[in-house]
Amino acid sequence: MGLIKIENMVKRYPMGKTEFTALKDINLSFERGEFCGLIGPSGSGKTTLLNIIGSLDVPSEGSATVLDRNIENLSHIEAARLRSKHMGFIFQTYNLLPVYTVFENVEFPLLIMKVPEDERKKKVMDALQWVGLMDKIKSRPAQLSGGESQRVAVARAIVKRPELVLADEPTANLDAKNSHNVLKMMVKLNKELKTTFIFATHDEKVIGYLRRKIHLIDGKVAKDEIVN
Amino acid sequence: MIMFLLKGLIRDKSRSLFPVLMVSTGVFLTVFLYGFMQGIFDDFVKVNAQFDTGHVKIMTHAYKELFDQMPNDLAILEAEEMLTQLQDTEKGMIWTPRIQFGGLLDIPDKNGETKSQGPVMGIGMDLLSSDSKEKEILNLEDGIVQGRMPQKKNEILISEEFAKKLGVKVGDAATLISSTMHSSMAMYNFRVSGIVRFGMTALDKSTIIADIRDVRVALDMRDAASEILGYSRDMIYDDDGMIKLAERFNKKFFIEDDEFSPIMLSLGEQRGLGEYINLGKSFSGIIISIFVIAMSIVLWNSGLLNGIRRYGEIGVRLAIGEAKGTLYRRMIYESIIIGIIGSSAGTMAGLLICYYLQHTGIDFGNMMQKSNVLIANVMRTRVTTTSYVIGFIPGVIASVIGTMFSGIGIYRRKTSQLFKELEV
Known part of the structure; x- marks a missing residue:
């Protein structure tokens, strides 16, 4: 079985007295090591789909199985545990913890997982080495550029070597040069660590790096293309 | 973490x-x-314990009912016998007799005419016995601002404010005008041996302290005392302990129908202190x-x-x-x-x-x-x-x-x- 399997999935949100259908009849599967994106305009349902894959939300109908777990059946604590152990998240606006250093920000997911100190230190250093920020380990987020901050966010996402990294518009706040640097780094990590990356984006720069593009329009999969 | x-x-x-x-x-x-x-x-x-209530206080039943008026005609008789009995049975306590009295204090000039006069509140207590603990209980020696403690018959201490008001100096004579316990007029001459500051307005205004023997003579209260106060030896008030002591005493001595029977009250049972x-x-x-x-x-x-x-x-x-x-x-x-x-x-x-x-x-x-x-x-x-x-x-x-x-x-x-x- 693949990493993620979504079958006949529908997601509805209450909207006043009626309901708004954000995702309709979604059938998708993802394998380990993919580098793919959910592409579409605003309101097309890409973030909603990312939420469900990330166990931040549940489907209204159908099923979503992520890492052999049915998302719709997970309790709040089980969902949190799934995210903590197996997923990394990258946000549009980095969301680093401002009072902690780069090292401590990257260390934080490992603290939640209660990883022993020696192992934690090694993993943090490895992650910072992958993203090329060894010279910034004692810096605070306010002392970093946008590109550097997003690299810290990437390090925080991959430090626990998750099977899956979910990124929502990761380059939206970066200039072209920094965007390419961050994306190249993600491609490298994807290859070296075999980590699956799923993006929600409409940024052409990101789209250019994707090996699989899933186009969403009005909550439906319009096209699912593999790029060779 | x-x-x-x-x-x-x-x-x-x-x-x-x-x-x-x-x-x-x-x-x-x-x-x-x-x-x-x-x-x-x-x-x-x-x-309140030092000057008024003790940790426990014994009065007659009738005195208790009218204690605000200091009715010495209702005082405890044969006080020394009761004191001895208390000292024998309740050894954990210090027992001391007191007489509270009111009246006028008259200060004569060198011709024996009234120089000044004022209402006085007096306390008679054992100041002259060598084994008396009153000086320690009231911390009187530390409060003396002029003169000395009474050391012989008829000597008194007078409060500082009162002394100022009456123009009294150490060594001056002072005449107490009051009533005896049999309700006849009493006049008695004292000599001021010291001026004391209590540090309490209520006492500093108009108080004299005299030896209880002199007060007994002055008020014709032979072997009587308005009240007998009891203090725990460590001077720490233990409400529960004192209530039990009072219950024990009252069970033995108090007779409801006898207005002269003694009754013991704990500090908490007096003046709303509880x-x-x-x-x-x-x-x-x-x-x-x-x-x-x-x-x-x-x-x-x-x-x-x-x-x-x-x-x-x-x-x-x-x-x-x-x-x-x-x-x-x-x-x-x-x-x-x-x-x-x-x-x-x-x-x-x-x-x-x-x-x-x-x-x-x-x-x-x-x-x-x-x-x-x-x-x-x-x-x-x-x-x-x-x-x-x-x-x-x-x-x-x-x-x-x-x-x-x-x-x-x-x-x-x-x-x-x-x-x-x-x-x-």
Whole structure:
């Protein structure tokens, strides 16, 4: 079985007295090591789909199985545990913890997982080495550029070597040069660590790096293309 | 993780400094108020015990009913026999007879004519016996500002304000005009051996202290005493113990129908002092409750503001897999740390000021010029073992309650909105 399997999935949100259908009849599967994106305009349902894959939300109908777990059946604590152990998240606006250093920000997911100190230190250093920020380990987020901050966010996402990294518009706040640097780094990590990356984006720069593009329009999969 | 949280707390001043300041201020006030009220209540009880009520007091049944009028015609007769009996049966107590009396004090000039005169409140007590503890009980020697303690027959001490008012000096004669216990007129000459400052407006206004033997002669009260006071040997009032002692005595001696039968009352059963004692006991609870509520509200608001400021951080923590319950608990751990640090600082500051005021006191004498209540003019704080810990109760509880309320928002966050919320 693949990493993620979504079958006949529908997601509805209450909207006043009626309901708004954000995702309709979604059938998708993802394998380990993919580098793919959910592409579409605003309101097309890409973030909603990312939420469900990330166990931040549940489907209204159908099923979503992520890492052999049915998302719709997970309790709040089980969902949190799934995210903590197996997923990394990258946000549009980095969301680093401002009072902690780069090292401590990257260390934080490992603290939640209660990883022993020696192992934690090694993993943090490895992650910072992958993203090329060894010279910034004692810096605070306010002392970093946008590109550097997003690299810290990437390090925080991959430090626990998750099977899956979910990124929502990761380059939206970066200039072209920094965007390419961050994306190249993600491609490298994807290859070296075999980590699956799923993006929600409409940024052409990101789209250019994707090996699989899933186009969403009005909550439906319009096209699912593999790029060779 | 605790170290990680501590680092965050120390570095984020708005998360630590303001709550710590808030908690330490509240704790400081709690410790100070507790010490101050403890000092006032203890002093009030102590002063009343020293001059009026004893830890227990024996009177006749009839005297008890009219004690405000000092009705010496209803005094205890054969007081020495009762005293001996008490000393034999209740060895853990110091027993001492007293006569309270009122009248006029007349100060003659060199020709024997009245120079000045004023109403007087007098206490006759055993001042001349070598084994008498009265001087220690009342701490009289320390209060003498001129002259000396009475050392021979007919010598008296007079209060400083009263002496000023009457123009009396040490060595002057003073005539007591009063009534005997048989209701005939009494006139008796004393000589002032010393002027004493009680430090209590009610006593300083118009008090004389004489040896009980002289007062018995003056008021024709042979072998009588208005009252017999009992004090525990360590001079610490134990309410329960004294109530039991009084019950024991009354069971043996008190006869309901006999108005001259002796009755023993504990300090708490006299002049409503029991209510003051209970108030004193419950005061710590009242202070703690007030400060827990007040500080909780302020810290709740501070927590809400912090929740807004840390909105992104909390969102990220939820997204990367920290369970809501864990996050909530960790915020409460933070509040416990804040509570302990703030309480320690506040307790230290509170204890410092309490120790200082325990030593120096605050003089409220000018505000009590017309006071008739037996209360010391210089009010002092009192540091007790409880003073060291009392602040931690409101400090830690308020900090935790404030965080518990403000942290409820964590449970209201929808994880499905996190990506959207964290875009901003």
